[in-house]
Amino acid sequence: MNDAPLDHAAELARTREFFAVRAADWEVRFPDDGPRYEAAVAELGLHPGQAVLDAGCGTGRALPALRRTVGLDGTVLGLDLTPEMLQQAARAGRAAVAALVVGDCGQLPVRTAALDAVFAAGLIAHLPEPAANLAELARVTRPGGRLALFHPIGRAALAARHGRRITPEDLRAEPNLRPLLAGAGWRLERYVDEDSRFLALAVRVG
Template identity: 70%
Template sequence: MSDDPTQVREFFGARAARWDSRFPDDGPAYAAAVKELGLRPGDAVLDAGCGTGRALPPLREAVGRTGTVIGADLTPEMLAEAARAGRDAAGTLLLTDVARLPLRDGCLEAVFGAGLVSHLADPERDLRELARVVRPGGRLALFHPIGRAALAARHGRRITPDDLRAEPRLRPLLARSGWDLVAYTDEDDRYLALAVRRTG
């Protein structure tokens, strides 16, 4: 699929109403990935490309009532499904492109991004924008409920060396964008890359 924002919006917009029913068992995987972010009560966190908001409830649970949870997505239909599912109670839904966030520098402790990297129009620029809104030492989780090989097989493809989510490609991409990759898991039942916002 294209990483052009208009085509991404059209792709997900056409699938929004059926999205959660296609992947009904992903909740525990989202909750486990959120725990890896090490959030504390009162923290501010962004779910970048939040879709139907499946990460919002565990993010809210992690930061508590005093924390801030923002779910940003460029597809109105996905945000509508998040609201229909009641997940807007867990966080503020924001219709925006994560490449141009209406947030001030360093205002967040963390960013969670499920299935995000492969849909970024300009991955280096867009990951730099996520770094801009995270305080130095803050964290980024790039997540998918299944690993690269399992996802490729689901779509009748094989993984290729040019996949941005592969560790040899992702590590330097993150480094150029202001992040240090600190943990990387790519197994059949989980993909999770954790990075820390550089202080310099």
Template identity: 70%
Template structure:
């Protein structure tokens, strides 16, 4: 791994480590939007789902309900402090500390990758998307989600949306296409962001 990559990953880990303890308390009303998105994605009973960048694990019980007892739910996060909180959901999912660009999984085993807030925090978006594609079955899906849309999120942080925003459809579509995915649906409203791609 190059020094720049190591530094980026260290910065991402430090960012989330400092915020882990208060993360869920900052956004207590997001649960219903997570539930609605996962219900819409409907991975199906028996599916293998990864929550990539699972953070404190708020999606894990919802994903477990969606895939049932025969399914597999794996929570992956780079930050030990986040995973320590996600451990409260160990009955819903297995947890692993890993970089989304280096997953300890064989090729083509995953049915759905759920990534809440993931794309903006991947130290190397192209590298991460390629690795997620590697572990996903042909026609498996990637769901990039946020409980509020880009404009609402920018306003929350006192910013404006800029044309280089990675999650803008004209930027995200080509990025996905270059790294093993085909964008199949795109929603960006104040209520949520949900971009769904199929494994190419």
């Protein structure tokens, strides 16, 4: 018997439960992250009229910056697994700048090669099947499109926040992330891991 579907569903349920109880005060807990989100969005190199997905958008901190970058003629989609996070995004007025969708990054409601870019803040640590999920992000992105894997603090600072140490198995370590992305259809072009931010920029190949 193959338990993979059950494990996948159980992992999604755990992630949803984790964020549901934290949604209401999420931005209060991290009040100073906004400028770092804006800087990361700027590095995606988007242009007016383009289409972008914020995968695992949470309360939608990146959505206003994404909208400003692609303009009124562009498309901005904010997708998150947790309805409570999207409810907070709507309360913050972010439904006015993006379409907010409850969904799973493993099965995106987006047609193939429809997007110019994907922005993903804090996402990779919560993907139940990282290789398959990154491949799904590649599916919906045109060749030459870009992916930004971002966190407003670096790996060491994040581990310290949670009372842990970085391990060699960390998927975000460059020696692990580069081949993981390559196998999913991405080429890692820039990697930054410092106390003030984590940013991996990749390009869709093929």
